Amino acid sequence: AQSVTQPDIHITVSEGASLELRCNYSYGATPYLFWYVQSPGQGLQLLLKYFSGDTLVQGIKGFEAEFKRSQSSFNLRKPSVHWSDAAEYFCAVGSNDYKLSFGAGTTVTVRA
Amino acid sequence: DSGVTQTPKHLITATGQRVTLRCSPRSGDLSVYWYQQSLDQGLQFLIQYYNGEERAKGNILERFSAQQFPDLHSELNLSSLELGDSALYFCASSAGLSEAGTEAFFGQGTRLTVV
Numbered sequence: 001a002q003s004v005t006q007p008d009i010h011i012t013v014s015e016g017a018s019l020e021l022r023c024n025y026s027y028g029a030t031p032y033l034f035w036y037v038q039s040p041g042q043g044l045q046l047l048l049k050y051f052s053g054d055t056l057v058q059g060i061k062g063f064e065a066e067f068k069r070s071q072s073s074f075n076l077r078k079p080s081v082h083w084s085d086a087a088e089y090f091c092a093v094g095s096n097d098y099k100l101s102f103g104a105g106t107t108v109t110v111r112a
Numbered sequence: 113d114s115g116v117t118q119t120p121k122h123l124i125t126a127t128g129q130r131v132t133l134r135c136s137p138r139s140g141d142l143s144v145y146w147y148q149q150s151l152d153q154g155l156q157f158l159i160q161y162y163n164g165e166e167r168a169k170g171n172i173l174e175r176f177s178a179q180q181f182p183d184l185h186s187e188l189n190l191s192s193l194e195l196g197d198s199a200l201y202f203c204a205s206s207a208g209l210s211e212a213g214t215e216a217f218f219g220q221g222t223r224l225t226v227v
Contacts, residue, residue: 036218043114043202044218090155099145099168100216102155 002027002093006103013081014111021076021106023065023091032094033074035065038105039087047089050074061085086110115139116219118203124225130191133222137184137205143167144186145206145216146178150199161186162208193226200224 005024013019025031032051036044048059055067065076074091088107092100115138125131137144146158148171157170161180172178175193180186190197200223204216 034215043116043220044204045114046215046217049215092155099157099160099170100147101157102147104154 002031002101004091004093004101004103006089006091006106008106009104010107010109012109012111015083016080019076019078019081019085019108021089021091021108023074023076023103024072025074025091025093026072027093033065033067034092034094034100035059035063035074035076036090036092036102037061037087038090044090047076081108081110083110083112114217114219116203116205116217118201118219118222120222121220122223122225124227125193127193127195127226129193129226130189131193131224133188133190133201133203133224135186135188135203135205135219137186137203138217141205141207141217142184143206143208143216144180144184145204146172146186146188147202147204147218148199149202149221150196153199155202158188190224195226198224198226 003026034049035047047063048057050057050067088105090105091103094100117136119134142163145160149155158172159178160168175191178188200221202221204218206216
């Protein structure tokens with residue numbers, strides 16, 4: 001069975017500081033990995049995805065993630081956080097029929 | 113705007129009732145997925161349809177059912193509603209299956225409140 005663990009429920013970061021959100025997955029084969037962001041009252045927006053190839057993936061809004069098979073991790077990073085990055089972030093792993101399993105989410109608060 | 117339209121945005125209904133949530137996928141997308149987001153369960157995959165046929169099933173209760181119509185819109189039917197069914201229900205669509213490297217686009221959700 002596939003599953004995702006996001007160890008951090010809530011992270012507070014200062015504007016302009018770097019951000020790293022952790023994601024560990026469990027999956028029997030080569031995973032399809034995703035990061036989504038959900039702003040309050042909004043749907044889910046895809047930040048980036050990994051299917052194969054280069055393990056460092058660039059996404060929208062200045063985010064990137066690195067796939068590390070040896071650590072079963074797909075951590076999300078941003079070098080300099082903006083106030084508009086305050087949201088909830090979800091890591092997900094997909095099977096080949098795109099049934100996604102989501103982590104519990106990490107809420108990011110940005111302080112001025 | 114993801115291009116996925118869900119109606120209604122909000123729904124308040126009583127226990128024991130039945131409701132229908134509607135989803136219009138992005139133009140050309142063949143796959144539709146339904147997810148439930150609740151405080152205690154998080155985001156859970158319910159069911160997927162591909163070009164009118166059920167493709168994959170997740171943690172969907174027997175009281176819930178879905179279908180995808182020839183015009184590719186989908187409906188999620190929830191019956192004998194319980195308080196615990198209160199949640200945000202998301203629809204997502206993708207062009208095909210993930211082997212093609214497609215991505216799923218999510219609608220803004222329908223917030224269901226059962227009272």
